[in-house]
Amino acid sequence: MKRIADSTVRRLSAYLRFLEDFEARGLSTISSDELARQGGTTSAQVRKDLSFFGSFGKRGLGYSVPELSTRLREILGLGREWRVIILGAGKIGAALAHYEGFRQRGFQILAAYDSNPEKVGRKLEGIPVRGIAHLERDVAKEKPDIAVITVPADAAQQTLDLVVRAGIKAALNFAPTQLHAPADVTVKTVNMAMELEGLSFALVNR
Amino acid sequence: MKRIADSTVRRLSAYLRFLEDFEARGLSTISSDELARQGGTTSAQVRKDLSFFGSFGKRGLGYSVPELSTRLREILGLGREWRVIILGAGKIGAALAHYEGFRQRGFQILAAYDSNPEKVGRKLEGIPVRGIAHLERDVAKEKPDIAVITVPADAAQQTLDLVVRAGIKAALNFAPTQLHAPADVTVKTVNMAMELEGLSFALVNR
DNA sequence: TTTAGCTTGTGAAGAAATTCACAAGATCGT
DNA sequence: ACGATCTTGTGAATTTCTTCACAAGCTAAA
Numbered sequence: 001m002k003r004i005a006d007s008t009v010r011r012l013s014a015y016l017r018f019l020e021d022f023e024a025r026g027l028s029t030i031s032s033d034e035l036a037r038q039g040g041t042t043s044a045q046v047r048k049d050l051s052f053f054g055s056f057g058k059r060g061l062g063y064s065v066p067e068l069s070t071r072l073r074e075i076l077g078l079g080r081e082w083r084v085i086i087l088g089a090g091k092i093g094a095a096l097a098h099y100e101g102f103r104q105r106g107f108q109i110l111a112a113y114d115s116n117p118e119k120v121g122r123k124l125e126g127i128p129v130r131g132i133a134h135l136e137r138d139v140a141k142e143k144p145d146i147a148v149i150t151v152p153a154d155a156a157q158q159t160l161d162l163v164v165r166a167g168i169k170a171a172l173n174f175a176p177t178q179l180h181a182p183a184d185v186t187v188k189t190v191n192m193a194m195e196l197e198g199l200s201f202a203l204v205n206r
Numbered sequence: 207m208k209r210i211a212d213s214t215v216r217r218l219s220a221y222l223r224f225l226e227d228f229e230a231r232g233l234s235t236i237s238s239d240e241l242a243r244q245g246g247t248t249s250a251q252v253r254k255d256l257s258f259f260g261s262f263g264k265r266g267l268g269y270s271v272p273e274l275s276t277r278l279r280e281i282l283g284l285g286r287e288w289r290v291i292i293l294g295a296g297k298i299g300a301a302l303a304h305y306e307g308f309r310q311r312g313f314q315i316l317a318a319y320d321s322n323p324e325k326v327g328r329k330l331e332g333i334p335v336r337g338i339a340h341l342e343r344d345v346a347k348e349k350p351d352i353a354v355i356t357v358p359a360d361a362a363q364q365t366l367d368l369v370v371r372a373g374i375k376a377a378l379n380f381a382p383t384q385l386h387a388p389a390d391v392t393v394k395t396v397n398m399a400m401e402l403e404g405l406s407f408a409l410v411n412r
Numbered sequence: 413t414t415t416a417g418c419t420t421g422t423g424a425a426g427a428a429a430t431t432c433a434c435a436a437g438a439t440c441g442t
Numbered sequence: 443a444c445g446a447t448c449t450t451g452t453g454a455a456t457t458t459c460t461t462c463a464c465a466a467g468c469t470a471a472a
Contacts, residue, residue: 006404009404009407010400013397014400031418038384039384041460042461044462044463045460047421048460051421051422055421055422057419057420057421058420059418059419060419060420061420061469076403077403077409077410078403078406082402082406091300094297094301095298105402146402146405146409170408170409172398172402177223178244184412186405190401192302192307193307193308194219194220195378195394196288197283199352199378201215202376203283203352203392204282213429248430249450253449253450254429254452261451263451264437264439265438265449265450266440266447266450268450
């Protein structure tokens with residue numbers, strides 16, 4: 001299959017969100033132009049993005065909202081439940097465990113892990129906190145798909161190494177540091193410091 | 207000035223982080239190749255990125271770590287204190303207020319705002335929580351530079367509108383929704399749901 | 413059935429970002 | 443002082459991403 005750009009996948013994700021709004025409002029069709037307006041892009045871009053996966057629209061009419069939603073969910077792999085573990089039971093871990101958007105979209109949080117014995121055995125927003133030493137065993141048993149890393153920056157790489165060794169193939173990193181992983185493991189980083197610096201740059205350059 | 211790509215700014219931000227590590231380890235020079243290895247890019251990319259702003263290296267030697275750090279901080283606008291307010295005193299707001307990386311890099315959090323009277327008057331990780339009704343007046347007085355939006359998705363656009371009306375020119379949005387703002391206002395969105403969907407896509411497409 | 417009015421899907425064109433490749437400097441050891 | 447060895451800075455080439463532009467298809471009204 002032709003390689004799909006990261007930016008395309010992000011836009012598909014955005015389109016899906018608008019479609020869900022539309023669906024909730026009971027509208028049945030939408031044009032690429034409307035989708036583009038919502039997403040801050042162009043109608044050509046929307047159509048090109050979709051064209052990588054097939055042709056889902058009707059000329060002269062637009063796209064069926066429920067049909068396109070379904071297809072986008074399939075494309076994005078949201079047809080199934082993904083099992084998630086959180087590494088690091090701190091403030092960010094708590095905010096994520098609490099975040100409704102996860103469960104809503106089929107991301108089920110199994111457990112959180114922490115190295116601090118004080119935290120182990122407690123709950124984090126209703127999710128059990130376990131000792132990091134159990135990670136490998138638990139992963140073998142429960143087969144989580146995705147690891148969310150919310151440990152401090154200086155522990156992030158070793159935590160990722162642990163996660164990779166346990167056999168997990170996808171990670172979402174919140175530590176403000178660049179992580180290195182084997183090619184068959186997908187890592188995405190959310191770096192708030194970097195975003196803020198982007199704003200800082202924008203503010204001084206105008 | 208030639209327009210600088212977003213991706214370039216993000217990389218500069220990453221380079222700065224490595225340089226700080228290097229500085230802490232007492233190393234005095236670094237090559238574009240080493241910087242590239244850390245950042246998961248190529249040496250040509252590093253040199254090209256820097257070349258938009260001048261030439262900071264010495265042929266045959268590399269870059270002076272302290273000098274390049276200083277220059278990058280200048281370029282990114284980190285030479286000054288940025289004043290930040292947080293909109294929404296929930297879990298994410300708390301995690302951010304608690305996050306050391308902000309202060310460390312010159313982002314000073316002035317206050318949090320919330321519409322819930324229960325929360326107003328309390329503290330969020332040591333930061334005062336104020337009523338949203340005071341926003342406009344406070345902004346006129348305290349001149350914050352950046353608004354961080356951590357309200358629920360369905361309130362995010364109206365919160366941004368408020369912030370824009372008050373005169374703030376930069377916002378960092380954590381609500382999982384696309385926001386629209388005038389051209390002179392820079393908005394960056396951190397969308398965890400989108401990142402997870404990116405992982406989901408990666409997992410099903412291999 | 414025909415026509416007018418939309419909107420899709422997609423090659424081709426254009427723009428933007430990345431990588432190549434090498435001349436030009438700088439250092440170091442002899 | 444000279445040659446060997448590095449590494450930068452940067453036009454040019456290449457690759458990737460976005461936008462253009464239009465034929466093709468669908469609907470609705472007359």
